[in-house]
Amino acid sequence: MAYLKRRNKKKYWILILAIIVVSIPIIYVNTHKKDQEDKSNLKLDNNTVNENNDIKSNDNSLEVGFDDYIDTPNINYRLYKKTPKVKGLYVNAHTITQKEKFNSIINIANTTEINAFVIDVKDDEGKITYNMNNKESDDIKAERVSIRDIDGLMDRLYENDIYPIARIVAFKDPHASKNIKDYAIKNKDGSLWEYGEITWLNPYNEGAWNYVINVAKEAAKAGFKEIQFDYIRFEATKKLKNAYFGEIGETKNRMETIAHFVEYAMKELEPYNVKVSADVFGTIITSKVDAKAIGQDYLKMAEKLDVICPMVYPSHYGKGFFGIPKNKHSDLYPYETIFGSMTASNKKYEELKGKRAAIVRPWLQAFTAGYLGSGNYKIYGGEEIRAQIQAVYDAGLDEWILWHAGSSYTKDGLMSNNIQ
Numbered sequence: 001m002a003y004l005k006r007r008n009k010k011k012y013w014i015l016i017l018a019i020i021v022v023s024i025p026i027i028y029v030n031t032h033k034k035d036q037e038d039k040s041n042l043k044l045d046n047n048t049v050n051e052n053n054d055i056k057s058n059d060n061s062l063e064v065g066f067d068d069y070i071d072t073p074n075i076n077y078r079l080y081k082k083t084p085k086v087k088g089l090y091v092n093a094h095t096i097t098q099k100e101k102f103n104s105i106i107n108i109a110n111t112t113e114i115n116a117f118v119i120d121v122k123d124d125e126g127k128i129t130y131n132m133n134n135k136e137s138d139d140i141k142a143e144r145v146s147i148r149d150i151d152g153l154m155d156r157l158y159e160n161d162i163y164p165i166a167r168i169v170a171f172k173d174p175h176a177s178k179n180i181k182d183y184a185i186k187n188k189d190g191s192l193w194e195y196g197e198i199t200w201l202n203p204y205n206e207g208a209w210n211y212v213i214n215v216a217k218e219a220a221k222a223g224f225k226e227i228q229f230d231y232i233r234f235e236a237t238k239k240l241k242n243a244y245f246g247e248i249g250e251t252k253n254r255m256e257t258i259a260h261f262v263e264y265a266m267k268e269l270e271p272y273n274v275k276v277s278a279d280v281f282g283t284i285i286t287s288k289v290d291a292k293a294i295g296q297d298y299l300k301m302a303e304k305l306d307v308i309c310p311m312v313y314p315s316h317y318g319k320g321f322f323g324i325p326k327n328k329h330s331d332l333y334p335y336e337t338i339f340g341s342m343t344a345s346n347k348k349y350e351e352l353k354g355k356r357a358a359i360v361r362p363w364l365q366a367f368t369a370g371y372l373g374s375g376n377y378k379i380y381g382g383e384e385i386r387a388q389i390q391a392v393y394d395a396g397l398d399e400w401i402l403w404h405a406g407s408s409y410t411k412d413g414l415m416s417n418n419i420q
Contacts, residue, residue: 083225083275084163086307086361088116088401093129093146095407096153105409109162112414116163118228118401119153120146121219122212123167126175132218136211140179154223165277166224170212170261171201172231183208185243193243195235203234203257203295204245206264213268220272227269228277228309233258233294236281254295262304277307279363283317285310285344299351305358309401312341312362314388315369315377329376331369335387338364342395361399364388366409382412389413 089105096102096119108114120129128137130147137143147153157164177184177192177199185193185202192199201208216227234240234254266276284291284298291297302308314337317330322340324330330337345360366385369377378384385402392400402409 084115085398086116087113088118090403091117091119092407093120096147112411112417118165118167121166122169122215124169126173134214134218142175150222164224165226165228166219167228168216170229170232171203173201174198177201188244195237213265220274226275230279232278233296236294255297258295259300262301275306277309278305279309282310282312282341285348302358307361308358309361313365331377334384335391338388338391339395363403364400366402366404385413
């Protein structure tokens with residue numbers, strides 16, 4: 001019996017050995033065939049991408065772009081552990097459709113200190129700029145698909161080390177307010193309130209909040225690393241006295257409402273691992289009247305946000321600010337205006353010592369304000385842009401963004417990308 005056991009065992013091992021010998025050529029052939037197919041597909045993919053000249057080849061996608069990324073559940077895009085010290089440009093959605101112009105802006109980012117783009121996702125007309133999976137905006141046909149390939153855009157930004165920021169216009173929304181009237185500011189007779197023929201979402205209405213924040217969530221899923229809310233305020237007009245905001249509008253003031261919205265947005269967007277920023281009027285830093293009128297409390301918002309972006313364009317002040325002669329418009333003094341406003345911000349921030357405080361990242365002027373009239377403005381070129389940037393640094397701050405509504409920029413005034 002012992003012999004039979006040994007013999008059966010020997011037969012077993014001979015059979016195993018035979019199977020292995022027969023299998024080796026088959027495995028080699030299949031592996032070699034798959035390897036050749038993979039190489040062929042890679043070549044085909046690369047040829048397709050290179051013919052478009054829009055994004056770099058797929059085989060390099062993990063070797064370029066942000067150095068620090070992680071995978072987060074429910075988010076399909078690589079996410080950054082670190083946020084750069086932003087030096088950005090506003091880029092409207094239409095510019096992205098203009099290949100030559102957008103390529104030139106990418107080139108500016110590749111050769112200067114620029115490292116971030118603020119891109120329209122929900123614009124001033126309430127239109128969504130790309131096809132997103134958001135039922136409410138779909139139902140009211142809010143999408144105006146300017147950006148036809150959002151994934152391709154994200155790939156290109158990441159590959160070029162450009163930090164993507166989604167600009168989402170919050171309460172100025174003539175589209176959603178007309179199509180979801182329950183969310184809109186109304187007159188006391190129930191009709192839609194408007195200013196300059198533009199209707200607004202009601203900042204007191206939490207349905208309107210969710211509409212805006214759901215758009216922000218979809219932007220985060222698409223790969224944007226920061227959500228920047230613009231028009232996160234009430235309209236700056238005395239005509240709001242005639243508006244009816246509902247019962248809650250009778251009991252809650254405007255600054256509390258906007259601060260509450262910020263707090264809610266921060267909580268809702270926390271799982272998406274994005275920074276949250278907001279644009280605010282520069283004048284609210286020093287003017288309680290302006291802050292109360294539009295509902296933007298500089299310090300209350302700064303305590304909740306990751307980044308606060310005061311719009312301190314020299315064209316937006318007037319005469320006699322920050323030590324500027326009373327007969328001279330601030331637009332003529334780019335350095336003094338920015339340095340004065342940021343120094344005022346620093347002084348205001350002293351009240352937050354020991355508390356959480358947002359990064360201050362001002363909007364700077366990259367446009368010429370000819371509408372101010374002769375003698376009140378100057379041409380804003382490289383010298384004026386550099387003066388504003390230097391004023392930011394001299395005030396002890398590190399970050400800034402340039403605004404030009406038409407997204408027309410040159411390298412003038414910007415330093416090369418190897419000098420920070």
